[in-house]
Amino acid sequence: MTGMEQSHGALAQRMKLTLDEEQLTNCMRCGFCQMACPTFLETGLEAASPRGRIALMKAVVDGIMEPDESFQSQMDLCLGCRACEPACPSDVKYGQLIEQTREAIVKEKKFSVPVKLVRKTFLQGIFPHKGRLKFMGKSLKFYQKSGLQKFARSSGAMKMFPEHLRQLEKVVPTVTGDGLTDLWKKAGFPLRTEKTSSGSDLLIIPAVGEKVSRVGMFRGCIMDVMFAETNVNTVRLLRQAGFEVAIPDSQVCCGALHAHASEMEDARDLAGQNLIAFKEAGVDYIVSNAGGCGALLKEYDHLMKDAADAGQQADARQFAGQLKDISELLQDIGRPLIPLEDKSDETAPVKVTYQDSCHLRNVMRVQGQPRELIHQMQGVSLCELQGSEVCCGSAGIYNMTQPQMSMDLLDHKMDHVKDTRAEVVITSNPGCLLQMKWGIERAGVQDHVEAVHLVDFLTERVRLYDKDQDD
Known part of the structure; x- marks a missing residue:
């Protein structure tokens, strides 16, 4: 038996032990998932559809086929957008199956030394550590402000990187180097600090009014490095809607990037730390402003279902039940926001469109609330985006690992954006936001179209009171 055959045999055995057999057999092969699947719509291949991938998984588990390179390529091609799940009449948990399959593949895969180094550096060395994330933010600020960025672009140094990374570098936002708590304190907004039962800091920001x-x-890792001002605006909106906001200092990365990379044990370790941090905070709800983070946070109960500690399983169920997207809290639970009056009678309303975050729509099942909030703003006209439910191609780290498919999806998305004639593309996830900025740049419409996060769009258009004396 060759080394490759041994490797395939080990992977097949691991999949037999890992995959949920009930979910594998639940698929009725009806095909409803196909028209919801971006990779099937792009390729027209049965193997690139959810039911096709499930058939491949089952064939491996049943010993009918080997999990060879073509099998693994099809698993990698899946975006993990989970649009197939709402479309499935049998409620097949496809997301769990693809997650289990990828975890098995990663455990048996022999990565090259450079790939191992990159994975270890970012997944274990940076993202789980708040101080290192902050250092990364400061370093990115220095790169952008010191002239290094301008030199890298003008000298041709960026040509050492693949084309898709060069394009992405162009749309990385200007960072402050500070996180949410630093920016909040510097602004002089009201706050107090308490100690939790374990001795860690808990920042408390009072509500406006009753x-x-x-x-x-939940401030996130990428959000608090590259989109810290969006985090600040999230807290400002929550305060205005009547929420007291608690920010546990001991919280860590949600683990979504680790889950995307099939490093599930690392994701579970991070989840365990967050369960403790937010339990000690004594909150009624937990808020996310990033669809990708929110989806994993919402499924902490599934992620931790095999935890040895029954108490941790119970904490995970409670956490998942408390998790809400910012749009849910603002639209369904908090006091109504007060839109600023539109005094420009002679000016046509700003035309906007909304691109759904896949995980927000398909996992958290939130799609109406963002649109309702946009409709409430004065001087704004919302034009629905054809195919807004179809993934933009960001999908965590997908635009790095599958650049061609990602760009094909993005280019088609931008065709639909052009059809709306919108001036603003709104979305609710940092990955989607960067991807749409990238699409705007690729389409050459950056002079009259911009992409913004829903939170930042609302912040500019509602009445906010930030200082104690204004409350």
Whole structure:
């Protein structure tokens, strides 16, 4: 038996032990998932559809086929957008199956030394550590402000990188180097600090007016490095809607990037730390402003279902039940936001469109609330985007690992954006936001179209009171 055959045999055996057999057999092969699947729509291949991939998984588990390179390529081609799940009449948990398959593949795969180094550096060395994330933010700020960025572009140094990475570098936002708590303190906004039962800091930001409830702010890792001002605006909106906001200092990365990379044990370790941090905070709700993070946070109960500690399993179920997207809290639970009056009678309304975050729509099942909030703003006209439910091609790290498919999806998305004639593309996830900025750049429409996060769009258009004396 060759080394490759041994490797395939080991992977097949691991898949037999890992995959949920009930979910594998639940698929009725009806095909409803196909028209919801971006990779099937792009390729027209049965193997590139959810039911096709499930058939491949089952064939491996049943010993009918080997999990060879073509099998693994099809698993890698899946975006993990999970648009197939709402479309499935049998409620097949496809997301769990692809997650289990990829985890088995990663455990048996022999990565090259450079790939191992990159994975270890970012997944274990940076993202789980708040101090290192902050250093990364400061370093990115220095790169952007010191002239290094301008030199890298003008000298041709960027040509050492693949084309898709060069394009992505162009749309990385200007960072402050500070996170949410640093920016909040520098602004002089009201806050107080408490100690949790374990001795860690808990930042408490009071509601404006009468308190509706207490919400724990999940600040994220990428969000707090590259989109810290969006985090600040999230807290400002929550306060205005009547929420007292608690920010546990001991919270860590949600683990979504680790899950995307099939490093599930690392994701579970991070989840365990977050369960403790937010339990100690004593909150009624936990808020996310990033669809990708929110989806994993919402499924902490599934992620931790095999935890040895029954108490941890119970904490995970409670956490998942408390998790809400920012749009859910603002639209369904908090006091209504007060839109600023539109005094420009002679100016046509700003035309906007909304691109759904896949995980927000398909996992958290949130799609109406963002649109309702946009409709409430004065001087704004929302034009629905054809195919807004189809993935933009960001999908965590997908635009790095599958650049061609990612760009094909993005280019088609931008064709639909042009059809709306929108001036603003709104979305609710940092990965989607970067991807849409990238699409705007690729389409050459950056002079009259911009992409913004829903939170930042709302912040510019509602009445906010930030200082104690204004409350």
